[in-house]
Amino acid sequence: MSSTVSVNGRITPEREAVVSVFDHGFLYGEGIYETMRTYNGRPFLYDRHMRRLRNSARMIALDVPWTDEAMAAQIRDTMAAAGLKGAEAYIRLLVTRGVGDLTYDPHATPVPSIVIIVKPQIDPPPEVYQLGVRAVIVDVVRNHPATVNPMIKSNNLLNCALAAQEALRRGGYEGILRNYRGELSECSTANLFIVKAGAALTPPLDAGLLPGITREFLFEVGAEAGIAVREQVLRDGDLFGADEAFLTSTTREALPITTVDDRRIGTGTPGPVTTTLLEGFRRRAWSA
Numbered sequence: 001m002s003s004t005v006s007v008n009g010r011i012t013p014e015r016e017a018v019v020s021v022f023d024h025g026f027l028y029g030e031g032i033y034e035t036m037r038t039y040n041g042r043p044f045l046y047d048r049h050m051r052r053l054r055n056s057a058r059m060i061a062l063d064v065p066w067t068d069e070a071m072a073a074q075i076r077d078t079m080a081a082a083g084l085k086g087a088e089a090y091i092r093l094l095v096t097r098g099v100g101d102l103t104y105d106p107h108a109t110p111v112p113s114i115v116i117i118v119k120p121q122i123d124p125p126p127e128v129y130q131l132g133v134r135a136v137i138v139d140v141v142r143n144h145p146a147t148v149n150p151m152i153k154s155n156n157l158l159n160c161a162l163a164a165q166e167a168l169r170r171g172g173y174e175g176i177l178r179n180y181r182g183e184l185s186e187c188s189t190a191n192l193f194i195v196k197a198g199a200a201l202t203p204p205l206d207a208g209l210l211p212g213i214t215r216e217f218l219f220e221v222g223a224e225a226g227i228a229v230r231e232q233v234l235r236d237g238d239l240f241g242a243d244e245a246f247l248t249s250t251t252r253e254a255l256p257i258t259t260v261d262d263r264r265i266g267t268g269t270p271g272p273v274t275t276t277l278l279e280g281f282r283r284r285a286w287s288a
């Protein structure tokens, strides 16, 4: 099934969904976005996604003139038009600087554009969770926070796209990026966790990474399950010496990483801490 798209409130099938080439989102990558998914037909952790969207907007001095409720209504309309037939939804909401002259001056673009893409949520197949995936540590370095700050969930995704390309070239499901200090930061489309001595550890926000909504939620899942989840500076050796590793993202929840480069992590199979956190996450998501 293909996507259904709302462009500034006009809902069409994907082949008719177009934006102007003079949209600064297209010209300069000036835009921000959120990827959400539904459980039982409702966008999960919507308020947190909206909080991050507004923070991203603030960091690029972009006005988001719609209320959270107005955007939720647009999402509902797009989902209704998509006719998901009981499938859960993948929702991508983008806000760009809007259409204007060829200049970086924001005054040229007084009206932001809003795009909502809805399609069925396709989960990774069960065997991916049963076996785990192979990640590779890539040479592409995560943006320095004083350049395009990774805190901004920006449409300007070249840094992540280059990392993902390198990972795919090297046969990896995901690329793990180091930051400018050589510490591990995150994956090209997900956050990174390792498990050591029963605790789940993830690089601090200061390492320069996207504050993932799933990552944040996992601290609460861990507290409920009696598993310590905390931030810690991580380096290559921590990952290779870990008992378990996993990645988190909205569309993949908590997914085990069992091999990095050509080295097995722990036993090379998904471990008990990852499994407990994944189960706890799913329990809370489906009962939200």
Ligand SMILES: Cc1ncc(COP(=O)(O)O)c(C=O)c1O
Binding pocket: 035, 160, 186, 187, 188, 189, 190, 191, 210, 211, 212, 213, 214, 215, 248, 249, 250, 251
């Ligand atoms: C670079 C990056 N890090 C982390 C994440 C995970 O964030 P979330 O859990 O909010 O989906 C994503 C998701 O797309 C991402 O692109």
